[in-house]
Amino acid sequence: MNGLMPMPPRFLLLTACLLALAAPALRAAENPPMNLDAPAAAVDGKIITYSEANAQITEAVRTLSGQYKGAALDAKIIDLQREVISRIAEDELLYAEFKKREFKVPQELQRRRMDAIIRTQSGGSREKFEATLFAQGLSWNDFEEQVRKSVAVDMMIGEFVRRMVRVSPTDIRAYYDAHTAEFSAPARLRLSMILLKPDGKYAGKQEDTVKTIRQQVAQGADFGWLAQNYSDDGNAGKSKGDLGWMNAADVQPSFCEAVKGLAAGAVAEPLTIQGNTVLLKLTAREEARLAPLDAALAQRIEDKLRAGAEAKRLDAYLATLKKKFQFRLYF
Numbered sequence: 125m126n127g128l129m130p131m132p133p134r135f136l137l138l139t140a141c142l143l144a145l146a147a148p149a150l151r152a153a154e155n156p157p158m159n160l161d162a163p164a165a166a167v168d169g170k171i172i173t174y175s176e177a178n179a180q181i182t183e184a185v186r187t188l189s190g191q192y193k194g195a196a197l198d199a200k201i202i203d204l205q206r207e208v209i210s211r212i213a214e215d216e217l218l219y220a221e222f223k224k225r226e227f228k229v230p231q232e233l234q235r236r237r238m239d240a241i242i243r244t245q246s247g248g249s250r251e252k253f254e255a256t257l258f259a260q261g262l263s264w265n266d267f268e269e270q271v272r273k274s275v276a277v278d279m280m281i282g283e284f285v286r287r288m289v290r291v292s293p294t295d296i297r298a299y300y301d302a303h304t305a306e307f308s309a310p311a312r313l314r315l316s317m318i319l320l321k322p323d324g325k326y327a328g329k330q331e332d333t334v335k336t337i338r339q340q341v342a343q344g345a346d347f348g349w350l351a352q353n354y355s356d357d358g359n360a361g362k363s364k365g366d367l368g369w370m371n372a373a374d375v376q377p378s379f380c381e382a383v384k385g386l387a388a389g390a391v392a393e394p395l396t397i398q399g400n401t402v403l404l405k406l407t408a409r410e411e412a413r414l415a416p417l418d419a420a421l422a423q424r425i426e427d428k429l430r431a432g433a434e435a436k437r438l439d440a441y442l443a444t445l446k447k448k449f450q451f452r453l454y455f
Contacts (some may be wrong), residue, residue: 160191162211166330167216168449177208206455215277217445223274229275284441289433290427296425300417305413311372314408315379316365317357320401330401334394337403349407358437366407379404444451 154158160175182206188200223259239248246252257267300307318337320326326333337350351365372380382392395402417420443450 151268159360163454164205165213165216165454166450166452167213168451170208170216172212172216174205174209176212177205180208180212181205206453209455210408210453213451214275214442217442217451218277218280218448219273221445222280227276227279229279234268234272234275237275238268239270281438285438287436288331289430289435289437291426291429293422296422297417299425299429300421304414307421309410309413309415311412312369312410313372313375313380313383314343314369315367315375315383315407316351316405316407317367318351318355318360318365318403319357320354320403321356322399326354326356334401334403338391347391365405369408383409 144359160178161173163171164177166173181201184204185201187203188197188241192200201306242248242250242253246256254264320328320330333354337354340350341347346366348366351360351363355365357365363397378395378397382395382404383390386392386406388406388408390406392406395404
């Protein structure tokens with residue numbers, strides 16, 4: 125195999141190209157559709173048309189059609205077409221270099237890729253799959269060639285991009301140390317509340333009611349039970365006054381100040397907010413904490429760094445190939 129290493133596919137373009145109907149009429153655009161046979165790109169003498177891109181974006185266009193209309197939809201579809209055309213052209217560029225170097229696709233690898241596609245698309249039935257190809261004007265030879273090209277592109281990227289990228293433990297540690305905010309959980313509070321409204325069931329008796337509640341708290345009464353029985357908050361009957369966990373940064377400042385310095389389980393001094401009397405219990409508190417750099421987090425960081433490095437290296441490698449072969453996008 126001339127040292128080339130087969131790698132997982134870069135793009136899931138092959139199946140869409142072979143099995144999606146290349147019909148352009150997927151949207152109700154105000155403007156007439158473009159000429160799908162018009163050249164969109166040229167790579168090493170091969171012309172790529174807009175129909176090749178449209179065969180791969182049918183599902184995406186349906187999604188866009190539910191989100192955009194009119195000129196905005198047209199613009200989104202054009203952007204999507206151009207992105208796919210660029211990727212198809214880049215794959216052709218890699219394939220041109222593959223052929224120029226006289227590399228070969230291992231037959232066994234190609235066969236496994238073909239079998240996987242047939243299993244996915246027709247439950248493993250070659251007859252059913254061939255019927256689908258025939259309905260679209262494609263032959264078995266067309267399918268074999270597309271798979272061979274797909275594997276070849278993956279092998280090129282594996283050899284000249286992925287294999288050249290290294291992410292060391294030092295790189296991982298440096299990223300972790302420089303991005304602690306990314307791996308930190310914020311401080312959190314869990315509060316419970318009893319709300320007495322000025323026009324509620326204890327109207328005119330708020331001060332006395334607060335004293336009664338605080339006396340019962342001091343005697344060990346359950347704050348949730350007190351909220352169910354005293355609070356004018358309509359949700360207290362079900363929630364028992366529990367406000368749930370909240371990021372400290374999202375809690376209103378007066379609440380944070382009221383429970384500042386309290387131990388979990390303590391009840392704060394009453395607050396008056398817009399005429400309402402509020403009693404707060406600090407149910408629990410969690411300080412901000414940094415996730416440890418364990419094996420799982422190290423793998424996440426490595427994957428992120430590797431993806432970024434591979435993308436940059438691929439761009440650089442494609443740039444050298446664009447100088448070596450004819451490469452032109454017609455937009």
